[in-house]
Amino acid sequence: MIQIDHMTVHLPGFKLQDIDLTVDKGEFFALLGPTGAGKTLILESIAGLIPIAHGRLHVGNQDVTCLPPEKRGIGIVYQDHTLFPHLNVQENICFGLRYQQRPGVYQNQTFDTLVRRLELTHLLDRSIHKLSGGEKQRVALARALAIDPSVLLLDEPLSSLDPNFREEIRLLLKDLHRETAITILMVTHDFSEAHFLAQRVAVIHEGRIEQIGSVSNVFMHPTTPFVANFVGMKNIFAANFKHNYATVEGLSFTLQKNTGTAACIAIRPEHIVLSNTPPNQNVPNMMVGTVARIGHQGLFMDVVVEIAGVHFQSILPASAMHAMHLTPDSRVFMHVAPENIHLI
């Protein structure tokens, strides 16, 4: 549905380089990356709102590279809602209807369906200044969907919302996608959002695509240290590999299997298991260290364990940590199952 070939965008102080991306019809695709990675720029260049320096862009079966934004039929919803402040809810939703080629009857039908589906009926005469964050985002969605776009672009649609509205809009997006089978390309910096909503993701870093794949594949098998860190593998170490072993600063780890091409090992915090007493002797990758730092995260605790100058980050339920009586400088046993050591 969307096909981007070798797209390059130059802006003062920023570059999008050689973006190659295909989004299938009816797919929910997420662009992931930290703030400033260039995700919004990709959306805006698809919508035709910023000029691209090189590359081609197809939407549907049409080459839209040179089309102005108003001829592309692409809906866009920004994180700050971007509702027209001088128009009320209904006028906002109907803004694009007059440019539609479809007959009015059909438009009215779409409008009614949308308003009912997004539960905006009682708000139609309201000024947009009197809406809650969730209501504003529903109006912005209705406005974008009212023009019957071939593709819906969402720019961090949840991040400006309070947690309770975030949950509501997140469910709404999922349902809308299922009901309408519209192609959605969403930008987010939150992997859990992508996990919940998207089928495939692309991770963007400094204007380049680092990895594309299904959500679970990217989550389970990151191919670069950046992606590994982004999907929550907080422990990433450069290592020397030999046979079935990886050595980090003199610490030897048994691996499940050596790929022969890796340069780093990556371990999720939740896979670093801590205990007060030495576990069963047959446990591989067992080491003794001291607690260097403890950080509170509400129900969970970050525990940093130092072994031979290397810092390992682990995460424990707060209750488990209290039961273990861990304090800074405590001696602690640590082990990692070989299958939980990822090679990058």
Added chain:
Amino acid sequence: MKSGLLSQKRTGAGNLIWLSVLCSTVIIAFILFPLVEMVTQPSLVSLGTAALDRDVVRAIWLSIYTAGIAALISMIFGTPFAYLLARHNFKGKKILESVVDLPIMIPHPVVGIAILSIAGRNHWLGHFMQQIGVEIMGTTTGLVTVLTFVGLPFYVNTAKAGFEAIPERLEKVSRSLGASSTATFLRVTLPLGWRSMVVGLIMCTARAVSEFGAVVIVAYHPMVAPVMIYERFTAYGLKYSQPVAVWLILVCLLLFLLIRLFSAPRKKRT
């Protein structure tokens, strides 16, 4: 307000606050005192006489309508230019902005001299204009030309600031919804930016009404109000120029008040 100042004092910022209050008082008094004195000094009789003086009425009317035309010309040509400056970044933009500010920087008589240097018979442009019957020296056309020259920066800068305050994303969304760039300007930018355009008109008119230095060089006659005030002052003295001055600022204040009221937001926006 009072408790705010007191609590500031308690936190140790007291001396600075009182210094600021003192300086603000001095400034406000410095502005208002001479103006209030000037307005209150002339007797009602002399004000009445001036109001019935056809020369005075004609001069004030001429001042206001030439300034108004200058403001309209500034708006017609300045709005697209202000929008360009507000929305686009390009090489040389800073230089263009400085050029727009030039009329503010240049001494006023120099502006008059500059306009005359291209309006004379010896210059090709002046020669051409005389052939099609446009005369600058000593005409209403000349007045409007000079007033536009000095007023233009005030319109362009105010309108530009207004356009810059409109989030560009609103225009982007409008485009994505199918509106062309013209339709977007008419349906989004204009409704959100017209207030600053009106303020720009007021600033431009105010600046144009007050112009003297450039006007006396290009067109002593027909006589606009500032020139008349100057002439009466030099020929008859302070007492004879004051009533004209009072009428000029009263008419201007009334005009600006009306426009301001008309353009005030109907309800508070959040």
